[in-house]
Amino acid sequence: MNQKNDIAVQVSGLAKNYGAVQALRGVDLTIGAGEYFVLLGPSGGGKTTLLRLLGGFIRPTAGQILLHGRDVSEQPPNRRPTSMVFQSFALFPHMTVAQNVGYGLRLRRLPKAEIAARVDAMLEMVGLKDLADRMPHALSGGQQQRVQLGRSLVLEADILLLDEPLAALDAKLRKDMCLELKHLQEQIGITFVHVTHNQEEAMTVADNMAIIADGVLVETGTAQDLYENPQARFTADFIGENNIFDGRVSGLTGSGVEIDLGFAKFTVDAQGQTPRVSDMVSVSIRSELVRVLGPGEAPEALLQTVPATYGEAVYLGLATSHVAKLANGDNIVARHVSRGGTSDDFEAEAPLTYAWPRTQMRLHLS
């Protein structure tokens, strides 16, 4: 429908205040046409505010919203090329499935036959063909969200906004619906902007995503970028399971940055960043890259090691987390694939060495 290199959403300097509360501050964001874009972040972080600003349900305090190049900052929802899927089961309770889906077309005064044909086609697409005459209260949660999808998609808007569309569904259904949403978006080719606080949901569907917290856009990138190479400390803390060490830059040697953590000194590659001596910075390492070395097991070269006192093992099915205490009292976690049996076990209070590849450590200046 749209060429991939078009820009669907361009937001600059966007802010929204509720009284003294700053729900959103100076957000700049660009979303390409035909992208599946996810706004991910903790509850109350401002991601729903951003979505509702895009949809026109609230007016920005400052900043500009361009949708397909047109400034819509002050336009009402129906004058924008967007359509919204609401959080939970927002349907007309007195209309059948088909009437719910067709109401937007009825408002546009299309001929009855055309409405019926388009509703039929839409119900087929969202898999509700046999339920056309059901009332909303006789549908399951997943089916109700499909009706909402149908109601929005039938209008053929260029941008679909989804406000936590799967939040009210149980875990299994959520997983299935995620993939369905993804495939639906690939099939139709329009831009989807999807808000969620669920990391797995976000990673399943997103082409690109943005992390939003405390009213600020923290970082954008693909799921893989954000998981493997987060720039911000917040991202490292929020996505995946990372061990994060805060310290002060104590020396610079070429591209190497020496960081004093108090109980140890790490040397990390600057990765193109330009820290200065005595800056407060953070270093992170994903817990699945950390290995626990038994007493007497010699570390290989290229490994960063720290001594730790073993705490406990937490069995999580696929993985087992080995939690230990560092010299400064912080926890460090190593996640190993569970091997079954007891070969994995360490004794509580045992002095062990936690180790990981130096090259996998990431430096966060903010």
Place this chain on the structure above:
Amino acid sequence: MIKVRPQLGGMGGSDITAPIPASRLRWQRGLSRALFLLPIIFMMVFFALPLALTVVWSVFERTMFWMKPGFTLFSYENFFFSARLDNFLSSMMHSSVSVVVSFVLGFPIAVFIRRRIPQVAQHRVILLFILPFMVSEIIRIFALRPVLQRTGLVNTVLLELGVITEPITAILYTPMGVIIGEVMSFLPFIVFAGFLAMEAVPKYIFEICDDLGAPRHRVFIDVILPLAAPGIFAGGVFIFVNGLGVALLPNILGGPGAVNAGLIATQAIAALDFPLAMAVSAIMMATLLALLYLGHRLFNLTRILSPIN
């Protein structure tokens, strides 16, 4: 049934878990059952039974000062083949007009309160509509006379302003006067009913409508009306039935052409024709039941008290 009692000083913690004596449990259960039974008995003896007797008494024969058992349809004949039927039918017309006027004036107020007033203040605003009931109905209605009469407030002001040259006489001692009185008396009920009815219209509905670009009148016709219908109907029936039944209004504000069922019955009692008064009451009850049946078939009135999930 298990209550946590305040622990007295010096008593052990084990007292909390000590079983309550069976005799006391039985007594408490009996008491709570009695609390439900008492009002039921009261309503049976003083409401349902007299209403049923109304129908029985309406076919009794009239005596000089009271009535005696028998079976005659004379009272019904007396009602249906006289000017009383005309009066009854025209008072139904006037009541219907009052219902429509009250709805047009009152329902927007209810919608406004739900949509535009902050949640916490909504009930306080509704409370304002209860204030008129702090004044006795007879005084409220009677106070309309000096406003509406030939030399009353309305006429004087309009004459002074030069809007009219002759006083308007059509607004007192006429059906118009009764309708004005009915709307004044019953408007709060459509506000209450509408306020409750709007509970059945979830907030998100308005956002969907914004998103789909529904104009205001379509939102009202396609969404608010169908969802709020049971509550609106209940409020409407209340006003309609009171318009038929409250004798005070036509008595004080009406004239020869404005006699409702309540006034017919009152006049029959004054004339010591008790079977006729009973027959009029029975006919009013039948009218109400027919209306409720109709409303139930159309809107399923049980929905009033069960907001959608």
